[in-house]
Amino acid sequence: MKKAYVVIGICLAALLAYFSSCDDNSKYSLGDFVVSIATVEPTGANGYHIVLDNGKRLLPVHSDIRYMPGSEQRVVVNYTILSDAKDGYDYYVKINDIWNILTKQVIELNEENADSIGNDPIQIHDIWVGGDYLNVDFFFNYGKGEKPHAVNMVKNTLSSEATLNGVDLEFRHNAYNSASSKLYRGFVSFNLKPLQRTDVDSVVISVKVKDWAEEKNYEVVYRYNQAALANMSDNASIPVITSDEYY
Structure with a gap:
């Protein structure tokens, strides 16, 4: 799978600062990551969320790769947790890599x-x-x-x-x-x-x-x-x- 790295400059810095300071989630480190089997569910305009096999719902708010979601696509996903439950999701996450199954x-x-x-x-x-x-x-x-x-x-x-x-x-x-x-x-x-x-x-x-x-x-x-x-x-x-x- 070809991967394109996304350059977001100041916006990324601001986003990560928000998660590390405003939400008091110091228990999460940007150096940590989790690898899981999951299902992708598109949300429109190339957006998507991820449902783990234990039912947890992840919302990607930043990604190191460009990924085009497909409906009911199974994946192996490498992600870093940025924040606890928000807006109906169990975690906001950063996608480090993702592979279609x-x-x-x-x-x-x-x-x-x-x-x-x-x-x-x-x-x-x-x-x-x-x-x-x-x-x-x-x-x-x-x-x-x-x-x-x-x-x-x-x-x-x-x-x-x-x-x-x-x-x-x-x-x-x-x-x-x-x-x-x-x-x-x-x-x-x-x-x-x-x-x-x-x-x-x-x-x-x-x-x-x-x-x-x-x-x-x-x-x-x-x-x-x-x-x-x-x-x-x-x-x-x-x-x-x-x-x-x-x-």
Whole structure:
């Protein structure tokens, strides 16, 4: 991602002086920073705010980079807290850096798209629900092939298997006949909001994956509109951001 540094001169100095003196927030230092997974919500005229997976809302009031927000875009964000709660936000922040995460919808697998979806081996490193998204940290083999790899989360309409009162999904990988010469790590988030049911406030999601040697199944609980840090696995970490050239 190309980054352009914004020069704001006197205005920045005045803004930082305001936060450090007028608001009595000496507990926050401009040398401190936090890195989190979050969702971007545009606010018009290229403005945006950020919703963390624990439900906290951040308002960027200064940024070291030029960022064009997209609706419902998942990101890894590096930020510095400038102020406590104001105007409906939990924190005013300075954005130090921000990276888009591959963000997709769950799609239906049927006879028409089965070939393009593929079912090549892929390995899940971690999987959890956060911020109404299913987050998947995964490994895949990559080599020079016909085209970039593709990953998708699908509801398989061709399968007769079903979990009672749950949601059955499959994490699919299409390597497009590329050589398996090197191991890469990727990260993707899938929007779960369309899978919500009106008769319950949570649902168990079962994810089937074709691993290197066998099929594996993973189960996660999706609790609607609830802070999600409790659902994050102990092994989960900030994802490695790799080039979307590979998926």
